C-alpha cells in the first residue's frame with residue numbers, strides 16, 4: 001500500500017486518497033473551433049505509461065484537496081508531490 | 090488414557106494443569122502449553138488424516154507452521170473451523186478436533202482403495218469419468234466426490250466472533266524472535282527506537298528453545314527470557330507472540346495477523362478473535378529463521394517419518410517422545426543434536442549419515458555417548474502402513490550412485506534432516522531477488538529492494554555467534570538511522 005505525502009497534511013496511507021488519473025491532460029482551449037478528434041483525446045484517450053508518470057490524486061479522507069503525484073507506475077516509487085495549482089516542469 | 094510417550098521433568102509445558110480434549114470422538118489428556126499435535130503424540134496417536142488423492146495415511150511431519158499433513162477440523166465454543174494445523178493449534182480444555190479427508194473414519198477409509206488402484210487412476214480421472222450422464226452430476230457424483238475427497242467443512246452459521254483491524258507505525262519492525270530478532274531488538278530498543286517484535290509461535294526464543302547452547306553464562310532459553318522480560322518493560326517496544334507477519338507490501342507496509350483468542354476455550358468478553366495489524370515500518374529486519382529439509386526415500390509420507398528438528402522440539406518443548414526406537418537419517422550435523430537429545434532421555438537412536446567420514450565436535454559427543462552411527466548409509470524406504478514399523482537401509486557408494494545390500498532395521502520413527510532452507514518469503518515479497526548460496530545449497534535474499542535487511546538463519550547464517558554479532562550491530566545501526 002502506497003505512502004503518499006500530501007503537501008497539505010504530510011505522509012498518509014493510500015487508503016485516504018482516491019486516484020484522479022493523468023495530470024498532464026490539458027483541456028482544449030475555449031473560444032476556439034475544436035475537432036471531434038481533439039475532444040476524443042481529451043475525454044477518453046490516455047497513454048498507459050510504464051515509468052515516471054504525473055497523476056492527480058484527491059486526499060478524500062483528509063483535507064479533500066486535489067494534489068499531483070509523480071510516481072513510477074512500474075515500481076510504485078513516488079518521487080515528488082505537488083499542490084494542484086503548482087506548475088510541474 | 091495415559092500419556093505413554095510423555096517423559097518426566099522435560100519441557101516448557103505446565104504439568105500442574107491437565108487438560109482434556111477429544112480427537113475423533115475419543116477423549117485424551119494433555120497439559121497447558123501443549124499443541125494439539127504434541128498432546129496427540131504424547132498419547133501415541135500418529136494417524137491424523139489422509140492424503141488428498143490416494144488417501145494414504147498421514148501423521149505429523151513438522152512441529153509448527155511448516156506442517157504439511159496434520160490438518161484437522163476444529164470445534165471450539167459451538168463453532169467449527171476447517172483446515173487448522175494441529176501443530177499450531179494450542180491445546181485448551183474441551184478442545185475437539187476431527188480428521189479431515191477420510192470417510193467413514195481415519196482408520197478405515199474407503200478412498201484408500203485409490204492407493205491400490207492408482208495405476209488405473211491417471212491424472213484427470215475424476216474430471217473425465219464423472220461427466221456422463223449429465224443428470225447424475227448434481228445428485229450422485231458430486232455429493233459422493235465431495236464426501237470422499239473434500240478437506241475440511243466450512244461453517245454455515247453466522248460467525249459470532251469479532252475481528253479487529255489496527256494501524257501502527259514503527260522505526261523498526263522485527264519478524265521473528267530467535268537469536269537474531271532478540272539481539273537486534275535489544276540493541277535497537279536501547280537506542281530509543283520505536284520497535285515492534287513479532288513472533289508467530291506462543292513462545293519467544295525460536296531456535297534457542299530447542300538448542301543446547303549458552304549465551305554468556307546463561308542457557309539460550311534463559312537469555313531469551315531475560316531479553317523478552319526487559320523489552321516488555323520498555324515503553325518504546327511492542328512485543329507480540331502468536332503474531333505472524335504474512336505480507337510485505339509497497340512502501341514498507343507489512344501486515345500481521347495476531348491470534349488473540351484461538352488458544353482459549355472461549356473468546357473473552359470484548360476481545361476480538363483475531364487482530365489484523367497494518368504496520369508501516371521505517372525499517373524491517375527479517376529474522377524468520379529456517380526450516381529443515383526432508384530427504385526423499387520410499388514411503389517417506391508414512392506416519393512416523395518426520396523432521397529431526399520437529400522430533401527435537403517435541404522432546405525439548407513438550408517433553409514428548411515421537412518414538413522409543415528412533416532412526417535418525419541425516420546428511421549434516423543437525424541430526425546428531427536430535428540423536429543426543431534422545432540418548433539423554435534414555436532412548437537409543439541409530440544414526441544413518443549419508444556422508445562417508447564426517448568429523449565435528451557434535452559427532453564426537455554423540456560417539457562418546459555411545460550412539461550407534463552408520464556412515465555412508467541411507468534409508469531406502471520406510472515400511473509400515475499406518476505407522477513406521479521398520480526401515481530398509483543400505484550403504485551408499487562415495488559417488489552416491491550405487492546402493493549396497495539392503496537390510497531391514499526395526500524402528501518406530503524416522504527423523505530426517507536434509508539441512509536447512511532459509512525462510513525468505515518476506516524478503517521476496519518486498520521485491521528482493523533471491524540469490525543462490527552454494528555453501529548451503531539454498532536461496533538467500535539478494536540486494537534489498539525496500540528498507541529491509543535479512544539476518545541470521547533466514548540469511549543462510551547458521552552460526553549462533555555470527556548471528557548474534559551481526560544482529561546486534563544491525564539493530565544498533567538501524568535505530569541510529571532514524572534519530
Ligand SMILES: [Zn+2]
Nearest residue numbers: 006009059063
Ligand atoms: Zn491532505
